[in-house]
Amino acid sequence: MPFSMRKSPLALAGILLVAIILGFVMLPAIVVTITAFNDKAILAFPPQSYSWRWFARALSYGDFQKGFWNGLIVTAWASTIALIVGSGFALALHRYAFSLKSTLEAVLLSPLVIPHFTIGLGLLILSAQLTVGRGFPLVVLAHVILVLPFVLRSVFISLQNLDGRLELAASSLGASPRRVLFTVTLPLLVPGLVSGWLFAAILSFNEFTATLFVSNQATQTLPVAMYNYVREYADPTLAALSVIYIVVTALLLTLANLFFGLGKILNVDAH
Amino acid sequence: MLTRTDIATPTSLPAEKPVVQLDGVTKRFGEAIALHEAWLKIVPGEFMTLLGPSGCGKTTLLNLIAGFLDADGGEIFIDGILVTETPAHKREIGIVFQNYALFPHMTVANNIAYGLKTRGIGADEIKRRVDEALALVKLDGFGDRKPRQLSGGQQQRVALARALVIRPKVLLLDEPFSALDKNLRASMQIELKEIQQRLGVTTIFVTHDQGEALSMSDRIAVMSAGRIRQIAAPQDIYRRPQDRFVASFIGDANVLKGKLSAVTDAVAQVTVGSLSVEVPAAPLAGLAAGADVDLFVRPEHLVPVDGDGGPAAPSLAGTVRTQVFQGGHVDLYIDLGEHAAQPVLLRSSAALAPSKWQTGDVVRVRPVSADLVAFPKQDG
Numbered sequence: 310m311p312f313s314m315r316k317s318p319l320a321l322a323g324i325l326l327v328a329i330i331l332g333f334v335m336l337p338a339i340v341v342t343i344t345a346f347n348d349k350a351i352l353a354f355p356p357q358s359y360s361w362r363w364f365a366r367a368l369s370y371g372d373f374q375k376g377f378w379n380g381l382i383v384t385a386w387a388s389t390i391a392l393i394v395g396s397g398f399a400l401a402l403h404r405y406a407f408s409l410k411s412t413l414e415a416v417l418l419s420p421l422v423i424p425h426f427t428i429g430l431g432l433l434i435l436s437a438q439l440t441v442g443r444g445f446p447l448v449v450l451a452h453v454i455l456v457l458p459f460v461l462r463s464v465f466i467s468l469q470n471l472d473g474r475l476e477l478a479a480s481s482l483g484a485s486p487r488r489v490l491f492t493v494t495l496p497l498l499v500p501g502l503v504s505g506w507l508f509a510a511i512l513s514f515n516e517f518t519a520t521l522f523v524s525n526q527a528t529q530t531l532p533v534a535m536y537n538y539v540r541e542y543a544d545p546t547l548a549a550l551s552v553i554y555i556v557v558t559a560l561l562l563t564l565a566n567l568f569f570g571l572g573k574i575l576n577v578d579a580h
Numbered sequence: 581m582l583t584r585t586d587i588a589t590p591t592s593l594p595a596e597k598p599v600v601q602l603d604g605v606t607k608r609f610g611e612a613i614a615l616h617e618a619w620l621k622i623v624p625g626e627f628m629t630l631l632g633p634s635g636c637g638k639t640t641l642l643n644l645i646a647g648f649l650d651a652d653g654g655e656i657f658i659d660g661i662l663v664t665e666t667p668a669h670k671r672e673i674g675i676v677f678q679n680y681a682l683f684p685h686m687t688v689a690n691n692i693a694y695g696l697k698t699r700g701i702g703a704d705e706i707k708r709r710v711d712e713a714l715a716l717v718k719l720d721g722f723g724d725r726k727p728r729q730l731s732g733g734q735q736q737r738v739a740l741a742r743a744l745v746i747r748p749k750v751l752l753l754d755e756p757f758s759a760l761d762k763n764l765r766a767s768m769q770i771e772l773k774e775i776q777q778r779l780g781v782t783t784i785f786v787t788h789d790q791g792e793a794l795s796m797s798d799r800i801a802v803m804s805a806g807r808i809r810q811i812a813a814p815q816d817i818y819r820r821p822q823d824r825f826v827a828s829f830i831g832d833a834n835v836l837k838g839k840l841s842a843v844t845d846a847v848a849q850v851t852v853g854s855l856s857v858e859v860p861a862a863p864l865a866g867l868a869a870g871a872d873v874d875l876f877v878r879p880e881h882l883v884p885v886d887g888d889g890g891p892a893a894p895s896l897a898g899t900v901r902t903q904v905f906q907g908g909h910v911d912l913y914i915d916l917g918e919h920a921a922q923p924v925l926l927r928s929s930a931a932l933a934p935s936k937w938q939t940g941d942v943v944r945v946r947p948v949s950a951d952l953v954a955f956p957k958q959d960g
Contacts, residue, residue: 474681477648480668481675482695482746489669492694496685 338555345548352543363549373550376534380514382445383530387452388460388509392502394453395460402461403468418458428454429522436523443525451519456509463508467501507565596623597660599782600645600750605654607640614640616806617654622750625780627773631793632803633829638786641803642752645784647671659749669698674743674781675752678759680735682727688714688738689723695746713741716775733764740772744779751776753785757792769796790830794818802826819951822863827876827953834882834924836896836916838875838954840867850875850954852919854894857947859954872957879911879925881949884937895944898924900937914943 340354345363347356367373398417402410420428432451436443471494479489495502517532524533539547598621607615615637622628630638643649645656647668656664663671674695682691692713696706714720717737727735736756743751756772757765773796776783787793793800794814801811802825810822821827828835841856842849848861850873857875864873885895898914901923913923926945928936937943 472679472681474677474679475683477646477668478675478677478681478742479683479694480648481646481671481673482742483669483672483698484694485669485698488698493683 338551341548341551342555344545345552347545347548350544352545352548363545364553366544366546367550367553370538370546372529372534372538373531376529376531379445379524379528380530380532383448383452383520383528384510384513386445386449387456387513388506390449391453391456391460391509392464392506395457395505396464396498396502399461399464399468403465417461420455421458425455425516425518426522429519432519433522443523443528445528447523448520448528448530451523452513452516455516455519456512459508459512460505463505464498464501467498470501471497598622598657599624599626599659600784601657602641602645603655603657605641605644605651605656607637607644607649608652613806615644618808620801620808620811622782622784624782627776627783627785627796627798629785629787629793629797629800630803631787631790631800631830633788635805636803637806638788638803639754640806642754642784642786645750646673646675646752672746672749673752674746674748674750676736676739676743676754676756678755680727680739680756682735682738682742684727686726687723688719688725688727688730691727691738692723692742692745695742699746709745713745716744717741732760733768736760736768740775744775744781749782751781751783753783755787756785757787757789772796794830802829804829820860821876821953824863824874824955824958827955832879832925833876834879834920835922836875836877836920836924837918837957838873840864840869840871840873840954842869843867848954850952853896855896855946856894857952858950859952863953863955867956873954874957875947875952875954877924877947877952878949879927881947881951882924882926882945883948884926884928885944885946895946897942897944900939900941900943902939903937912937912943914945916945 344352344354344356346359346361347353347363348358348360349356398413401407402414428451432447433443435441436447441447475493475497476489479493480486484492514530515532516530517536520530520533521536524530529537535547535550600620600622602618602620604617604619605615606613606617618637618641620628630641632638640649644651645658647663647666647670651664654664655662658671658673682688683694686694689710692710693706696709701709710723711720714723717740719734719737719741722730722734722738727738730738739756753772757768760768769792785793785796794817797814799811799813800817802809802817804825810817810826812820812822817826817830821830827833836852838850838852840848841851843861843864846861847858848864850857850859852875859875864871867873896916896919898916898919901913901915902911904911904913909927909929912926912928914926915923924945
């Protein structure tokens, strides 16, 4: 039988506390959402009059459109490359014992502790030295480095949850190691691979700091375009864009949950 | 003394070409020896059980036969072919794991078909053999289900069907019943044994459960601490254990303190108090008359001597310590004083015991069996 909360003063105070905490968590989103509907060309709260026009501007502004497509290109490439490379490393780290294994693991996970601007700056200096242009390959490379640890962890955890006896059973039934990999190991890793890719994609699409260093006008992603916009204008366009961001992300997650189950995608469920 | 030749060629072994043969197979994990020079021959159609406590090396031995582990020494033959270096997927072995290891992303039919597909068998033939295998394990019509939609017993049947459908040279069973509840376990044991006999498939069964081993096996290899202690038919293992570990691991045994009084080639005389019994001489080799020995007596071989019958037969006096009602019978624990370190266990019919003996009563008991064994006295 579930624990029933009686309406004692203490219980009410508890509910109030939780409500306040949740309010603080939601506060930025709420303020931004309301601001987005401000009729005036200033970032003021609360607005005096309301309008949809900043949404129209956010959607039609050239740099944002370009940044959105750039972001999609970079995200698709970076997450996919990171998934392939990360899966390979995760498999190697999980299956085989070799010298310098812990060093390899530390290096692969190091982007977690190295600041993003350091990675951006480092790549910028390197590309200047090697006279490599700041094109898409450089941005993608930066993103691969940044999201690799997340993919690696996600796949590694899936591998740990995989019962090794399934692979033994498959090989006893006559399957070559290659066949075991493609018919048993990989199909069972799919939730881990999907969640790894999704993590990578979300991180990559939202990444700003390192991208600021390695992108140029032609390759800037949406967050960089937003930063450049706010340096010139102080109207509610960005607030409107933020609302679009929130709605689209929520919509995508709802769909993902509907079709796959969020627990599975985020790898919360072990099985 | 148990020697290598005793193990390699037990007298009960039929003179057939072995399906599985291990010649001195050794496995080490780092410094620890998991399996010490195992010698074993398994004949066609035989149901061989590897029995021992956890950590005795039985699963290591199974994994070596399956090809999941590489031996550090010795040779393994399957069907007369040297397979020591052969990878698992080329050994043609069927295996059923404790947790069944069914592929969760495949239907029951695809699980069973897996081994047939790897062999490149045509779709029609696969369908026919899968249906046949499903019928064999009484799961007709379950082909489209996923493993998680099945009960534990049904999952086990699928695992068995998957292993048998490839017509393996050997069927390996790794503690397949330990995840089932007691009633289901008993019926699955009978069913497995029936299927095994009907197909005549050579089977190696790993278990720590002596009841399972005794009831299902043609022969049992009792293992402990990485060594095979004895290989024999269940009755022989129970009646004539060759070493102390086997005697105490299989069945219940009362240990009486005895003295070796005389030894001939085959038979030794052991005395306990006024009793004198004959035991096989082999386990006592090397001991001189007068040496302390431990006499092993099964509970069912120990009987009370009726007071009215007179002290015609020699017997030992003891005091009833405890009576434990077990339903069909009563366990009587009797303190034999200087003749046994622990109270001995005697089984009496339930109708008789509670009224006949009270705790504290003095009773006289004596062993009645030709199957007594003695081993050199063990300290502690």
